[in-house]
Amino acid sequence: MMDSKRRTFLKSTAMAAASSMVASNASLPVVYADQGVADLPDGDGLSWNKAPCRFCGTGCHVQVGVEDGRVVAIAGDKAADVNKGLLCVKGYHVGGILYGKDRLTKPLLRKDGKLTEIEWDEAIEIVAKRIYDSPETFAIYGSGQWTIPEGYAAQKFMKGGLGNNHIDPNARLCMASAVTGFLGTYGVDEPAGCYDDLDECDVVITWGNNPAEMHPVLFSRVTDRRSRGENVRLIDIGTRRTRTTDAANVYLEMKPHGDVPIALGIMHLLIENGNYDRSFVEQHCNFRAHPESGKSLFGEAISEDEFRKRIAKYTPEHVEELSGISVDDLRMLADLFANPDIRITSLWCMGMNQHTMGTAVNTLVHGVHLLSGHFGKPGDAPTSLTGQPSACGTVREVGTLAHALPGGRIVAKPEHRKQSEEFWNVREGSVNAVPGYHTVKMFDQFTKPTSDGGDITTMFVQVTNPGQTLPNLNKLFNDKEPLDDKFLIVSEVYPTATTELADLILPAAMWVEKNGVYGNSERRTQQWFKMVDPPGEARDDTWMTIAIAHKLFEMGYEGMKDKDGEFIFAVKDDAGKEIPIWNFDNYYDTNVDKHLFEEYRQFTTMKHKNLAPYDEYVKARGLRWPVVEQEDGSWRETRFRFSGFDDPFVAEGEEFDFYHSSSKDGRAQIWFHEYEPPPEIPDDEYPMWLCTGRVLEHWHTGTMTRRLEPLNRAMPTGYVEMHMEDARAANIRQGEVVIVESRRGSCELPVWIDGRGRPPRGSIFVPFFDETKLINDVTLDEHCPISKQPDYKKCAARVVKKAAAKVKS
Amino acid sequence: MPISGLVVTFRSSVMEHSDTIKAIGDIPEIELGDAAGSKLAIMIDSATKRRDQQIWNTLQQLPGVTDLAVAMVAFDGELPIGSNPDDEKTNGKNDRTRDQS
Missing domain, CATH: 3.40.228.10 (Dimethylsulfoxide Reductase, domain 2)
Incomplete structure (x- = not known):
């Protein structure tokens, strides 16, 4: 328990933080480095440091209070322009995500159906050997929660090292259509405006x-x-x-x-x-x-x-x-x-x-x-x-998509491949010209028997939970279970629906247990430092990628050597001696994030997404790209792209310039599309529209927020929202457990009639956070033909009383 | 036990909501702080997380309150935020609901 002195200190700090927010009501805060820290006095061993919130794409900054190697307090960072010191109910509890009782702390290998603890050396060797034996059937499924260095390392490992483009992120499921929308309109991705x-x-x-x-x-x-x-x-x-x-x-x-x-x-x-x-x-x-x-x-x-x-x-x-x-x-x-x-x-x-x-x-x-x-x-x-904290930074900017390269480059263009090979110092021709599988295709190929053409045999999932989020799970995920030659590796912090089918589980460090850089929805790149140690043997995802790469290097895999014969992730000290960052004991002998970020930064000037040096982000609460160096040596961010009054790449005197126009004339494209009906429409058999989504209290699949007692108590279970008249017509009562089913699968859920969300007659809504009620067994895997993003918002379903279902069977 | 600094936002000036201010002040775990415009700073020092949540819910439902935002929260070192009490289910170990058809 807290002692009374510390308690008094924290109470006065809490009131001071709230009062400062009230006092600052009249004006927008100006971003000064470390202002937030100065306002939260250290005491009794408590120290504060900045980090972006771990949850959504807004990119709020928090101040993290650490004492005795443990996060003990969270404050909104009033030096942060994004949130001006405020946090939502999830941000308020973000510190607790580190301390769930069931953190994964040791590598686990499935042997004879049971998960057994193994050592890290064995785990890394298993992964490396599977890749070595069949590099072309290996795939990485990543995340908009990857930090920028994590995504960049995975990208370089796959595309520069293995010549394999089967890398795609969960962001394919959440914002791929936004990417193609921006590209189709402006010739370059991401919003022109910002939160201002x-x-x-x-x-x-x-x-x-x-x-x-x-x-x-x-x-x-x-x-x-x-x-x-x-x-x-x-x-x-x-x-x-x-x-x-x-x-x-x-x-x-x-x-x-x-x-x-x-x-x-x-x-x-x-x-x-x-x-x-x-x-x-x-x-x-x-x-x-x-x-x-x-x-x-x-x-x-x-x-x-x-x-x-x-x-x-x-x-x-x-x-x-x-x-x-x-x-x-x-x-x-x-x-x-x-x-x-x-x-x-x-x-x-x-x-x-x-x-x-x-x-x-x-x-x-x-x-x-x-x-x-x-x-x-x-x-x-x-x-x-965006829904994830670095869907923009890591997926869209680093380009961790099956067709992309960092900095807005694509694998299909020879000159883009050549640029990437030069930046990575790898041999000409190392980068494969053929795009890899997008998410839906990748999982389809993984869960399909090899004898039927399923040509992905080893899948490495980092920082995401596809066993809960993929659409039509019975087709795209659950079918993996009986396939003995398919091998699923999952890096995770807690047991999830995905680890349930994993063959190898790698315990991961999370959030302030490691260094990181995120990029939020308004092009803002945000950096933080490791503040506490991860539990047990949990380790950084970037380290995992580098350790696997080095094991392949030791095994003589040519792709893990650069043109000079050195390890592709080699980091040297000031004396020119290589630092063995593939040994976890040496991983923090240097700032690996900084080395990777500075290498990645070279790509960012190729499409006017310029980033500042790493150290500039250490000082700031994020900077919105393009960030351009000024004559006095300072770095200036950009709020409004393509607008002459703010964008440094618009020529002086020009009002607007869409300088990446697909028509090469500085113009944006106004599109016409014919309306097309949804791919599945309610009918006599399945008469309801089903829409899925999220709730305030839980973040995505609930892996983190389900471990936070106050949030879980506030929203303890998944549910199906129904209109009163639909419920009455089906003789369904408030709270009754019903079966929601489609042509693809079913899910049992309690009914919430005219609850927080109110769907109109003929439609229902189900959130996807509850891992015990997998609504994605029911959803559809039809997707946009351009972005390949599935439609989770509409399919045909029906609501069946459990009693009626029993009678039928 | 939870200590938090919150900002209560009212529909209009704080001064126009004296009944609600009194109701907030009557909650023993709450200490009232500065007010300016439509915002009021408060500090909550509650005995349990459950009580903290109850206070939060109460505040959200008070007349004239349009928003509740957090400025700081402290955790108790010996009571890390735990898993769902229904751990066996929420850990997804044994109770995945799958299509049995």
């Missing part, structure tokens, strides 16, 4: 997005402005009412897939009424569509006349029929975009990304902003949010 837009806008439109629960600190920037008397209008477009709806001025309930015709309908009205931003479009935009030959990322150019012709059929009446929102509401939206005197920010996340028209709807919403000129001014921005 939320401080400046007059209107926020949430497109199938629930930031009140999923990005609560970010959402509080809007509600906070309102509480100060500012007029910020919130329009929530969704398929069910959520806590975001509660705060909205207007709620527009759309049919599943309705976002596509809504965006088309807004553009139709802007054209028909002649009140689009003609000047912006003439100077800065082209029109684009898929060619008749098929869909592709960049499509083909079409004329403005052709665009007008195609969009003519999306009249308000037709859009009402397709989307379910009324003619009047569509006109209201179009009138808002037609008003040049207001600033509009669009936000979206999984609703638009987990969509079989994911790329299409992303490009259409960008198109609405471009056509109306609501772009590139503070408050005027189409902005996608």
